[in-house]
Amino acid sequence: MRLNSTVFNNNQHLPEQYTCDGENINPPLTIAEVPEQAKSLVLIVEDLDALMGIWVHWLLFNINPTTTTIEANSRPVEAVPGLTGFGSTDYGGPCPSNGTHRYLFKLYALDLKLQLPAGINKETLEEAIRGHVIAQTQLIGLYRRK
Numbered sequence: 731m732r733l734n735s736t737v738f739n740n741n742q743h744l745p746e747q748y749t750c751d752g753e754n755i756n757p758p759l760t761i762a763e764v765p766e767q768a769k770s771l772v773l774i775v776e777d778l779d780a781l782m783g784i785w786v787h788w789l790l791f792n793i794n795p796t797t798t799t800i801e802a803n804s805r806p807v808e809a810v811p812g813l814t815g816f817g818s819t820d821y822g823g824p825c826p827s828n829g830t831h832r833y834l835f836k837l838y839a840l841d842l843k844l845q846l847p848a849g850i851n852k853e854t855l856e857e858a859i860r861g862h863v864i865a866q867t868q869l870i871g872l873y874r875r876k
Contacts, residue, residue, distance in 0.1 A: 731865040732762040733837045737802075744833065744871040748802070750825030751875060755803035756788060761837065765865050768795035768839035772859055773809075774852060777824065779831040785815040786852050787822045787833065791844050810844075813851045824873035832870050839865040 737757050738744050746752040764771065771793035777785040789812025790805060797806050805811065811819035824833050840862045846854070 731764055731837065731839055731867045732760075733835060733867045733869045734760045734762070735835075735869060735871070736760065738871050741870050742872065744824060744873045749823040749873055749875075752823070753803070754821075754823040756800070756805075756821040756823075757871070758802040759800040759835065759869075761798050761800070764795050765839050767841060768864060770840050770843045771795055771797065772838040772840060772844075772855065773800075774834075774836045774838075774855070775821075776834050776836075776852070777826070777831050778834055779826070779829070780815075781827065786812075787814055787816075787824070789814060789819075789850075789852060789855060791846065791855060795839060810846070810848050812855055813849050819849055824871075826873060826875055830872050830874040832872060835869040835871065837867050837869075838863050 735757050748757040773790040775788040790809040793806050793809045814822050816822040
């Protein structure tokens with residue numbers, strides 16, 4: 731399984747447009763080689779270098795496994811949003827207070843569709859997917875405020 735973006739490469743800088751210094755919208759993502767047996771996808775985007783520990787920027791689950799593109803400033807129609815560190819269910823762009831931070835985009839293929847409500851937190855989501863991940867991939871974007 732692969733996760734890529736048309737606006738940044740792995741371990742490269744995210745364009746400002748997709749951060750709190752720009753339009754604060756999610757970057758476009760492309761998904762490929764999802765296993766045939768996948769029933770749903772999960773996307774977790776988190777800042778690995780936040781001062782107070784890992785900070786969640788976006789949580790989506792029950793993404794249709796046939797999804798190949800998540801356009802900028804959009805969410806797949808059937809995707810259910812979870813709660814971010816900002817207290818919202820919307821994408822929150824990188825906004826580091828110090829230095830260059832790493833933003834990890836993690837994509838999981840699951841053997842089931844989750845029966846969870848919108849607005850759950852990352853810990854609840856990770857508990858629910860435990861034992862159901864059949865493939866996973868990641869993409870890292872970097873960002874440093876000017």
